[in-house]
Amino acid sequence: MKYFILPILLIFFWQTLMAQSSINFPPKQYPNSFRNPLAAPFSLVGNFGECRPNHFHSGIDVRTDGKENKNVYAIEDGYVSRVHIEAGGFGNAIYINHMGGYTSVYAHLNTFFPKLEEYVRKKQYEAETWAIDLTFYPDQFIVRKGSFIALSGNTGSSQGPHLHLEIRNAKTEAPLNPLLFFNEIEDDIRPIVKQLAIYDARKSIYEQSPSLHKISGGLIAKKVIEVSTDKVYFGIVADDFMKIATGTLGVYEMRLYVDNQPTFAWQMDNISYDITRYMNAHADYRARKNNGPWIQLCTQLPNDRLTIYKTATPERGVVDLSDGAVKEIRIEVYDTKFNKNTLLFSVKGIQNSTAINCSKEFVAGKTNVFKNDYLSFSLSEDALYDNICFRTSIGPGSNEYTYLYQIHENEVPLHSYFDLQLKPKKEIPALYKSKVALVLSKKANGVLAKKGIVANMVNGQVVASVREFGTYEISIDQAPPVITSRLQDKMNISKEKVLYFTIKDAITSVKKCTATVDGQWVRLVQKGPTYYYEIDKYFPVGSHQLKITATDENNNTSEKYYTLIR
Numbered sequence: 001m002k003y004f005i006l007p008i009l010l011i012f013f014w015q016t017l018m019a020q021s022s023i024n025f026p027p028k029q030y031p032n033s034f035r036n037p038l039a040a041p042f043s044l045v046g047n048f049g050e051c052r053p054n055h056f057h058s059g060i061d062v063r064t065d066g067k068e069n070k071n072v073y074a075i076e077d078g079y080v081s082r083v084h085i086e087a088g089g090f091g092n093a094i095y096i097n098h099m100g101g102y103t104s105v106y107a108h109l110n111t112f113f114p115k116l117e118e119y120v121r122k123k124q125y126e127a128e129t130w131a132i133d134l135t136f137y138p139d140q141f142i143v144r145k146g147s148f149i150a151l152s153g154n155t156g157s158s159q160g161p162h163l164h165l166e167i168r169n170a171k172t173e174a175p176l177n178p179l180l181f182f183n184e185i186e187d188d189i190r191p192i193v194k195q196l197a198i199y200d201a202r203k204s205i206y207e208q209s210p211s212l213h214k215i216s217g218g219l220i221a222k223k224v225i226e227v228s229t230d231k232v233y234f235g236i237v238a239d240d241f242m243k244i245a246t247g248t249l250g251v252y253e254m255r256l257y258v259d260n261q262p263t264f265a266w267q268m269d270n271i272s273y274d275i276t277r278y279m280n281a282h283a284d285y286r287a288r289k290n291n292g293p294w295i296q297l298c299t300q301l302p303n304d305r306l307t308i309y310k311t312a313t314p315e316r317g318v319v320d321l322s323d324g325a326v327k328e329i330r331i332e333v334y335d336t337k338f339n340k341n342t343l344l345f346s347v348k349g350i351q352n353s354t355a356i357n358c359s360k361e362f363v364a365g366k367t368n369v370f371k372n373d374y375l376s377f378s379l380s381e382d383a384l385y386d387n388i389c390f391r392t393s394i395g396p397g398s399n400e401y402t403y404l405y406q407i408h409e410n411e412v413p414l415h416s417y418f419d420l421q422l423k424p425k426k427e428i429p430a431l432y433k434s435k436v437a438l439v440l441s442k443k444a445n446g447v448l449a450k451k452g453i454v455a456n457m458v459n460g461q462v463v464a465s466v467r468e469f470g471t472y473e474i475s476i477d478q479a480p481p482v483i484t485s486r487l488q489d490k491m492n493i494s495k496e497k498v499l500y501f502t503i504k505d506a507i508t509s510v511k512k513c514t515a516t517v518d519g520q521w522v523r524l525v526q527k528g529p530t531y532y533y534e535i536d537k538y539f540p541v542g543s544h545q546l547k548i549t550a551t552d553e554n555n556n557t558s559e560k561y562y563t564l565i566r
Contacts, residue, residue, distance in 0.1 A: 022312040023255055023265035030176065031100060032183045034075040035145055037165055038062060042185055042244045045162060048177040049268025050250035051283045051294040055276040058175040059105070059166035063246065068110055068161045070152040075104050080141035083112065083120055083134045087526035090164065091156025094149060097170055107164035110153030116141055121523065128521040155527065174272040179336040187337040189241040191251045196220060196343065197235035197284065197295045198227060201318045203356060204386045205301065206286050206412045210235060220345045228352040230322040233299035235284055240335045256298045256317060257330040264298060264317035265310045278306045280413035281385035289411040298331060301385045303364035321349025358389035375405055376421045383416045401428055402474035410442040410470035421461045424474055433457040435554050437477040437507050438464045452507040454553035477507040480558035481550040492565045501531045501548060508553035516547045541566055
């Protein structure tokens with residue numbers, strides 16, 4: 001008998017090892033000798049993989065003490081491969097390629113090092129555009145580790161002065177977790193799980209509210225959590241902490257075990273921009289929309305195509321409770337230094353035969369088409385992350401051409417755009433057909449907000465490309481953007497260095513804004529609705545005419561003229 005025990009034990013050990021390895025991620029082979037991009041010690045306000053609206057945070061946010069114009073340095077030898085300037089997003093950003101196949105990205109900058117800044121401005125004037133995307137040859141702008149490359153700022157979609165730093169795979173351009181690249185960053189503080197969410201796996205995540213449980217010391221008050229379903233999955237509200245960070249950070253890795261068996265895991269690294277919008281599937285979008293926390297799921301929704309997961313079972317994190325047995329659950333969370341915290345609890349299913357009825361189900365992963373007397377559209381296969389029970393209604397509109405078109409609920413996210421066709425309440429005259437827009441009403445941070453979208457007339461229908469459910473109305477957009485400034489005609493600006501303007505549009509958005517001095521294009525920089533011109537050689541001494549032109553998405557244009565003396 002003893003001759004059979006050893007092989008059985010070996011088989012059991014091998015099966016256990018294989019199951020364990022099935023949710024373990026391979027070790028990283030990244031270099032870890034990069035230097036701090038600032039002169040001051042590292043201090044973080046954000047890390048890689050945090051949940052943000054419609055995306056994962058793709059880098060680390062480094063504090064600049066609430067100030068702009070801090071020196072920024074290259075983290076390793078390389079060359080400037082790209083400069084990108086835009087009103088939103090990264091604002092002013094510089095890209096540096098390094099040996100080994102990595103690219104570092106420095107965002108929300110004010111200006112670049114003098115030689116590069118001069119080159120960029122020259123190209124902007126040549127192209128007569130401030131927003132620009134430039135690429136460079138390897139020998140154009142070579143930098144060394146520690147070279148001064150830029151001054152930090154608050155440009156683009158930045159809510160305060162800081163440096164956003166990314167490290168990317170140069171071949172795929174997928175952002176990698178920067179905390180894995182710096183030897184000097186120490187961390188001995190464990191992450192924590194603050195809340196547990198339990199979901200009925202028989203239902204769509206968008207057709208339920210999870211059962212929420214507070215956690216204290218890694219434990220839940222109830223010894224055994226009873227649920228009225230035979231299938232569940234979990235979500236967690238988790239935070240990481242570091243001595244060099246102000247506030248909380250996102251966790252690096254989650255592992256789920258059921259009855260001590262490895263079941264499902266995810267890890268925050270190597271998330272391409274092509275798939276980052278799947279954050280809306282990784283987290284409970286509906287809960288967040290209703291002013292809840294970011295709940296990160298310990299499962300993979302049916303049409304979530306992220307590559308951050310590992311699973312040991314085909315159920316991908318869904319736990320079967322149909323046998324009536326108590327299941328022991330263990331959830332482990334890790335940071336990049338593999339400091340670990342563990343959540344332990346038990347769950348038991350109670351038989352519940354309540355029928356789940358739906359008159360119009362949209363199925364994730366399939367094309368879904370809808371048409372009635374008032375509206376029609378088709379959702380592509382990648383549009384939905386989970387099934388929904390689709391609902392729509394029609395109500396009275398705010399003008400003579402529109403109904404109130406309620407198209408499901410804004411708390412259900414959509415991955416891709418679709419063409420929404422709406423039938424007007426009455427025929428829109430030819431005079432207005434080039435000026436139609438849709439206005440979406442939705443809640444943002446608990447406050448009702450409106451968003452205008454340019455539309456077209458097609459066979460008597462109003463058609464627009466949209467990516468949100470919600471309440472829509474048809475609007476006629478004839479109002480041009482409004483330009484305001486403290487400048488006055490015949491004003492002496494000899495002591496001014498920068499001229500500021502505010503430009504807003506009532507329904508859609510400002511599509512284009514230009515400035516000229518005596519017909520010569522000058523560089524007008526945008527930060528949200530604020531535009532400014534840094535007075536340069538193209539505004540010579542004397543009296544000259546400054547012209548500001550703004551055009552919205554429906555090609556309504558406004559112009560403002562100032563005769564200014566320098």
